[in-house]
Amino acid sequence: MHADSEINEVSPDLIAMAAEVMRILADPTRLAIILELEKHGELGVNALAELVGKKPSGVSQHLAKMRFARLVTTRQEGTSVLYRLVDEHALALAHEAIRQAEHAIAGGQIPPHHR
Template identity: 45%
Template sequence: MDAQGQSWDAAAADRAVAVLKAVADPSRYRLLWALSQQELPVSALAELLGAHVAATSQHLAKLRAAGLVVPRREGTRIYYRAADVRGLLEEAALVARPAAERAGAGPADAAEVGVETAVETAVAHVSARASRARAGRAGRRRPATEH
């Protein structure tokens, strides 16, 4: 193939490598998988990982720098949601399967399904707790102040 037939964009390649590096950590992969399902605050994400909020924030900073998550501030809390990454996560899971399964010879890898199910269950649990906490805060009223 001649030089004109080969289309190589070095900047695009660098961005793609940055994305792959950002996802190359199991904790960040789990964060992205959870955030691809719903928006969550940092505290809920830390609970999901079983990690400190500071460590979770560092993972989120790397994902944010790669353009994979989007933050939203609500008061003092920061909520995160995934950018359009579901296809990336599914492709990574597909490539991680044994070759016979990728060819359509069998069901999804049990370990992969286990991780997805565990993350989905943890997200549902954390989400339910966050909803109950929000409902509790909404029911509280400030005492009237006297002047």
């Protein structure tokens, strides 16, 4: 374990913020948004809504929460607002959560990511 990742060196405020990030990511639509942004780079609300199978108004609300938590950022292109991931960290959390879910679903079998 790296010295900078020691739990006893992390402030309570940072732990609270990390828990908030995980709370925000603990939603299937938000995880799907992150995975779609990984595939496509930048997308508008309507395109994301279509890809995740939700209404644009709901996706917009999810994106607002994700933006507040600094998981996504925006860029204006004409009259469109495009969303993209701020960095790779939320994506890494999403991938690890999916790998953990594969273990839970595998029921004692070897999950796909270990094959």
